[in-house]
Amino acid sequence: MLTVGLLVCGPAAAAAVVVFDTTFARAPHRRPVFQLDQRFSILNGKVVGTNGFKAGIEWRGRMRAGIGLYRLSGGVPTRVRQPPGTPPGTRDEVRFRYGVVYGEYVFIGDRRWELSTPLQVGIGGYYTKYSYPDGAVGRTKSEILYLVEPSVAAHYRVFRWVGLGAGTGYRQVFASGSQPEDQISGYIFFARVKLFLGELYKVVRGREQLFTQQGLRRDGEVVR
Template sequence: MKISALTYVPCSSLLLLLGASRVAYSNAALPPDSTFVRQAHRRAVFQFDQRFSILNGKVVGINGVKGGIEWRGRWRAGVGVYRLSGGVPTRAAQPEGTPPGTHDEVRFRYLAAYGEYVFIGNQRWELSTPLQLGAGSYYTKYYFPDGGVRRTSKEVIYMLEPSVAAHYRIFRWVGVGAGGGYRQALAAGEAPEDDMSGIIFFGRVKLFLGDFVKVVRGHERLFTQQGLKPTN
């Protein structure tokens, strides 16, 4: 019986074809890589960014809001504004002639530009490395024993804040997060820098404006887990 050349396949080639088919099938059966959340288009993000610091033995809050643009699910950039909610006790020497018992505090506010890189995450959560560069003003407030108050003139201050942050999406359009880092203040004089520099820790509520608009325009359910479950 003669075997046609068109139907004859060497055993070695047949084994290679079967192996390649098996690998291709296995790869096709694997879920898509969700190490990073990739988005083809840019989208807007907005955050209520409440920060805290322990400065000169006192826990103080820095209230802030910031907004920006996210692209490819990995890069974010934008601007924010921050204001110290209470004064920070100073360690600087008081001016000559200040009455005994005078209490003084430093207060500051600043505008910041930020950049953020997401290095791991999925549809539900992520871990990122934000960096903020800010500029603003500070002043010292003196409270005298007789009830009088005096405030110094404003001085320029610069802020550098590297940190690590994480967030968890409760729904597709809103999430909560937390993180920590360090604030380095650059100001005129060593004492103001020491009074405003220190470890920071923060909590935030994050609104994904782009996803919120899509949910509203698409008449989708507002409180749903759609789009947050891992792809099988």
């Protein structure tokens, strides 16, 4: 937060920050952001993963908004009774995928790391997959689901153009048809790779070193 004070001390301080740090969290311009997002949940006693990606726009380093797509990487064991006539030994799992609109507010951050509060609201579909003992596979008709995912996230910028992050939150499912909501609702924890496309473009355009700490160090930085 010391850098924030430098921004309001005067023109010289502000200019120094611009030259010294092109990746500062409160840059006054908009820039695109892209995230590969891997989420995990413990649902009905099984750890399951959800693969996804998000793309959006960042304003002044404080607010982000965009869209994303997610898909369950493995099935969730059901706790409902199988239909009459189902062969013994049949495995049944719930599978789902969904799209989201997200918003994110950064309330603590500097050149290297940040802490934020993402919120996702989405709509998607789910179905139950049956794996029969003879190797055949069946599935039910897809049902619509709605969900909201509040969370808390942090990331650490490894280089100017890429960061690694993690977080935790809760997925609450609404209007999920005939299936019990607790088969999809639950706590989530996630990991992410965050690409700063604007910074990557600057590095490539300026023919700078790709794997450099330039612009991230607090002290002893060599200004070019």
